[in-house]
Amino acid sequence: MGLKAILAKPFATYIKFKVNNWANNPVKTQEKVFKELIKQASQTAFGKDHDFNSIHTFEDFKKRVPVRDYEGLKAYVDRAVNGEEDVLWKGKPLYFAKTSGTTSGAKYIPLTKESMPNHIEAARNAILLYIAETGNSSVVNGKMIFLQGSPILTEKNGIQLGRLSGIVAHYVPAYLQKNRMPSWETNCIEDWETKVNAIVEETLQEDMSIISGIPSWVQMYFEKIQQTTNKKVGDVFKNFNLFIYGGVNYEPYRAKFENLIGRKVDSIELYPASEGFFAYQDKQNENGMLLQLNSGMFYEFIKADHFFDEDPERITIKDVEKNVNYVMIISTNAGLWAYNIGDTVMFTSLKPYRIIVSGRIKHFISAFGEHVIGKEVEYALKEALQVFPQVRVSEFTVAPQINPEAGLPYHEWFIEFENKPKDFTEFSKYIDESLQKQNSYYFDLIEGKVLQPLKISSLKKHAFQNYMKSQGKLGGQNKIPRLTNDRTIANQLTKYLL
Template identity: 65%
Template structure:
């Protein structure tokens, strides 16, 4: 056992005790953060315009601070980007995390000197809690790879601008820098496929012990390693034992990734966002991700089915219910206020507060009032696929209002299968449809009422989704394939990629 792994264990045990302590004080900590954020920002333009000095209670806060998405908060953010000080948070941001918005074009998410440490500490804590629980620390001695965006930065009115993963690369602790791969030069390659090939060359002969990234892009890395060597990942990297991921549900990718590796390995799920590091997996045995309640953020929640109502219910942590789908709202020490991040979550525990990410508030199908969400389609497809040993590589779903055969409308599923595909596609789709009906009563009613016919599956050719993402300029990095669309834009693009 190396010195790093030996030293990591007492730190892991100490961290576990500290986090267990704040788990028991989650509501009090959130109350503290609400008051502290308001106090620190009361002299900003936003604080002055929203009467922060008169806010005493959460009800006061709700009455003063409306829920906004990026487009609605953009007038304030534009002032910050222009270089103005004390707009949303005291002073100027440390960074802008640059992301792609669907309605706003490029989005600039402020990261302050106060908020930056939480991005680093949460990732570190996830690893330390894994060590504390499992007593497995050998991975600390080997090489670790983080498949991420370029760390190169631009400057906008005195503030550095980059992708979140690239910004974080500048703050990796010194004790991990020697273990970290790929090289700086390789990380700076913009073309994703060229970058993956360079990463393969750099890592194929290294002692890789931890690999981190979004599952579909890690799969591309694995595929190219196998193409180069003819070996399974476990034979290329015999000490590889921990996979860290975030951004998407792992389950649709698990079977293929594990087949590529050649065995099952431990994994840690994280929930990082440019707006803040919201949650991370703290246990290999408990379901859900631990809400990061002491990290400079005050969380609010709106029931997802009320989100578009004129006056939706708006609550904070102490009032959440289990197994209820909520849109998550952030207030942060980088100056985001009543900010709708666009994600939906569902709490699976309140002692401690653990959640699962259930989808995107704008990613749903409700062409007929069914309001089917990502969690439901993933559950239906992956449950049947797992039971029948079928490999699902990637998929997306869209409504088909005008059946080419003149029959009832339906949900059209575009699915790329791996080595094991359904032998009887009609039986397979009907099983998936039955599970979706069971999961969503509105969808069931529409099928039973002959408003919709059962779903149809379009089998995609190999690498169809990679080719689609390439055509959109979204190959690699933090880009993800939407699970659901309420229109035909993606579906029409995929039509030419059907097997």
């Protein structure tokens, strides 16, 4: 056993103790974070505009600070981007994580001296809690790869700009620098296909033990390894035993990955975003990720079903319930206040607080009042893949077909199969029945002959990669929405129908 593996075990035990301290005192931890945030930002432009000096309770906060999305906060962000100090948080941000926006064009999410360490520590702690639980510290001996965006940063008014994954690349701890892959030069390649080819070339002879990234792009890396070597990934990398992922649900990819690897490997799910590192999987056999309550972020929750009401109720973790779909609202030490990140979550545990990401508040299908969400379609497909184990799916998305050429409207599933079902009718029927069990509105619409059962449109190999490439979104942190309420994506995907 290497020195790093030996030292990792006591360090993992220490971190587990620290995490348990705040996880076992969740309400007090969040109250402390809340008070500190208000105190630190009281003299900022935002704090003065919203009378932070008179905020002493969550009730005070709700009265003074409305829920906003990026558009609602943009006027303040623009001032900070232009170089003004003490706008949303004290001083100037260290960075802006640049992401693609919607109506506002590019979004600039601030990262501060206080918020940046939380991104690094959460990723580190996820691995350490895995080691503490499993005793498998050997994963730190081998090489680790994090498929991410380019670390090249630009500068604007004295503040550096870049993708979050590229910014984080500058913070790899010194003790991991020798283990880290790919090389800096390869990581800086902008074109994703060129970059993946270079990564394959660099890593083939290395002892890879940890591989991390968004599943759809890691899959592309694995496929290229298999094409190059004619071997399973697990045979090329004998000591690869830990896959770390985030961004999308892994379950639809699991069977495909196990086939590419040639065996099962442990996995850790992360929930990072430019706005904060919100949660990570802390137990191998527990559903959900541990919500980060002690990381400079204060959380509010609004029931998704009531989010678009005139005055929806805003609650803290103290009042949340399990298995309810909530929109997550955050206030952070990066200067985001009552900020709607757009994600919906469900609590799987309240002792400690664990969540799953159930979808996006804007990503749902409700063309007929069914309000089908991402979690429901992912679960339905997961169930079907368990019943039809020979079927493997590379990628999928769902859209409503409102005006079919014949018959009733339906939900159209665009699926790129690695292995197709022998009986599409039975496979489709199983998915549809699972959706009906989960969603009573969908059941009523099928039962009432408003909708007909879903239909599957099978796509050519690499259809989703080609679609993403056509949109200039191949690789990095980009991902396909699981479902949309219109046919913008669906109409593009029809080019790739088998």
